[in-house]
Amino acid sequence: MRGCARAGAGLRAGARQGGTIEAIIHGSSSPPAQEAVITTSKSQSWAYAEEFAHEDEATAAARSRARELGVPAVSAGVGSALRAIARMVSARTVAEVGTGAGVSGLWLLAGMGTDGVLTTIDAEPEHQRAARESFTAAGLKPARTRLIGGRAREVLPRLADGAYDLVHLDGDPDSSLDDLDQAVKLLRPGGVLAVHAALWRDRVADPARRDEDTVAMREVGKSIRADERLVSTLIPAGDGLLVGVRV
Numbered sequence: 001m002r003g004c005a006r007a008g009a010g011l012r013a014g015a016r017q018g019g020t021i022e023a024i025i026h027g028s029s030s031p032p033a034q035e036a037v038i039t040t041s042k043s044q045s046w047a048y049a050e051e052f053a054h055e056d057e058a059t060a061a062a063r064s065r066a067r068e069l070g071v072p073a074v075s076a077g078v079g080s081a082l083r084a085i086a087r088m089v090s091a092r093t094v095a096e097v098g099t100g101a102g103v104s105g106l107w108l109l110a111g112m113g114t115d116g117v118l119t120t121i122d123a124e125p126e127h128q129r130a131a132r133e134s135f136t137a138a139g140l141k142p143a144r145t146r147l148i149g150g151r152a153r154e155v156l157p158r159l160a161d162g163a164y165d166l167v168h169l170d171g172d173p174d175s176s177l178d179d180l181d182q183a184v185k186l187l188r189p190g191g192v193l194a195v196h197a198a199l200w201r202d203r204v205a206d207p208a209r210r211d212e213d214t215v216a217m218r219e220v221g222k223s224i225r226a227d228e229r230l231v232s233t234l235i236p237a238g239d240g241l242l243v244g245v246r247v
């Protein structure tokens with residue numbers, strides 16, 4: 001009880017100073033557990049959580065392809081969260097915006113049943129070629145992946161509403177904002193929306209950051225939190241994963 005009161009005092013101090021993350025950091029690296037909202041050791045814990053997720057060889061090879069192309073990919077922490085979510089909802093149909101070189105796709109497919117199909121959209125043919133290579137090298141049957149070239153705003157309305165167990169948005173921030181409503185429509189009840197890069201380069205939490213991408217990602221978070229069709233949470237793994245379960 002005393003611990004709760006003291007943690008609360010820390011948060012109130014944060015609010016007085018503008019609510020920045022720095023203002024609610026506790027100085028000690030080992031406070032009693034109930035106070036440990038954020039400590040100076042948090043970055044070490046985050047690094048530990050990232051390394052905790054074991055990435056298999058095929059996914060590591062896809063990550064190398066992504067690096068060669070200069071296209072970002074989900075971290076292993078985010079990938080393993082996507083895999084676990086896919087398994088939790090027994091996903092057989094997953095839609096994704098932002099194929100990249102296939103890193104998130106491989107994590108998602110690892111969580112799906114062996115008959116599960118990933119439909120993944122990307123505007124860049126070069127990225128989809130790399131992803132195709134990643135999926136083939138991982139030994140996946142061609143029928144398990146459906147790669148669609150094009151802009152999400154044109155492709156998503158052609159997919160069937162209510163037919164997806166999971167939708168992963170990982171395009172540009174403005175695309176994620178534009179695509180939100182359509183993405184929610186694709187979900188069956190109990191299905192999950194996952195939006196990657198919700199903390200956008202650690203800028204979303206800093207109110208002084210007002211560049212276009214950061215503002216768009218902040219809006220994505222607020223829209224998901226306010227959306228009565230979703231029960232949401234923000235997972236601070238990697239660059240942040242917003243998750244909303246379709247009611």
Ligand SMILES: C[S@@+](CC[C@H](N)C(=O)[O-])C[C@H]1O[C@@H](n2cnc3c(N)ncnc32)[C@H](O)[C@@H]1O
Binds near residue numbers: 066071151172
């Ligand atoms: C961050 S990368 C995706 C990484 C991938 N999810 C992974 O973890 O391997 C973003 C990708 O989205 C694509 N993209 C961005 N905006 C898009 C849009 N509106 N429609 C389709 N693709 C888009 C880019 O070409 C890029 O390949």
